[in-house]
């Protein structure tokens with residue numbers, strides 16, 4: 710086994726990090742001195758994004774990861790175990806989106822299954838497969854990037870707003886919050902802080918600023934907060950900008 714506590718920088722792994730909030734989370738964690746494993750399902754996208762951050766003087770390594778695919782997740786976990794022996798920070802950022810008008814009563818269930826397959830089961834699979842490596846960290850942190858869409862407390866995008874749309878995305882994020890609580894409650898998570906975080910409405914697609922979305926740096930900072938919590942920080946909660954959100 711690799712002697713992982715001897716003077717090496719913390720190892721952070723971020724899913725779905727070829728663009729958007731995931732990419733900016735990589736930048737901010739690397740700026741804090743972490744070795745960041747930037748993953749995307751398209752290898753070219755991972756390499757281009759990591760090259761960009763490496764050009765800023767940051768220690769960012771590209772890897773291919775499709776969280777919907779067992780083999781892909783197992784392969785990467787084995788490679789990281791060989792190279793680093795542990796993971797200190799796991800950020801489950803990748804998600805799939807539903808049609809914005811999708812209703813629970815009429816949703817195409819195949820499409821809904823695909824949303825849950827990535828957003829809930831992809832994060833769940835990644836947690837299961839990487840947990841043995843996170844348990845080897847002295848300060849393990851797991852951050853599940855959730856959304857106010859899965860909350861009763863979000864007046865703009867929450868579970869009971871917008872006439873119930875989009876259904877599968879909100880259901881997947883509510884379930885991701887429940888997964889977070891369940892994982893945090895396990896005895897095997899002792900010493901690991903597992904939290905869900907909403908980045909807030911963040912401008913990661915054209916036209917989002919016009920909807921009042923905030924800059925990607927700010928959305929990512931909400932996520933980074935949970936990745937760098939002190940050892941006596943909270944676990945099993947749901948937060949935005951460091952403040953608890955009901956769900």
Ligand SMILES: NC(=O)c1ccc[n+]([C@@H]2O[C@H](COP(=O)([O-])OP(=O)(O)OC[C@H]3O[C@@H](n4cnc5c(N)ncnc54)[C@H](OP(=O)(O)O)[C@@H]3O)[C@@H](O)[C@H]2O)c1
Nearest residue numbers: 725729730775776777802803804854855856909910911913
């Ligand atoms: N932006 C917001 O306003 C907002 C608000 C609340 C919550 N969130 C949450 O924040 C996170 C990031 O959102 P974002 O706005 O940055 O979205 P985004 O730009 O669409 O990023 C989502 C990422 O997930 C990746 N992905 C999808 N399926 C995947 C799979 N099977 N395996 C690996 N990666 C996969 C996508 O990769 P490809 O590039 O290959 O498609 C993409 O990089 C998501 O969890 C989202 O639900 C965002």
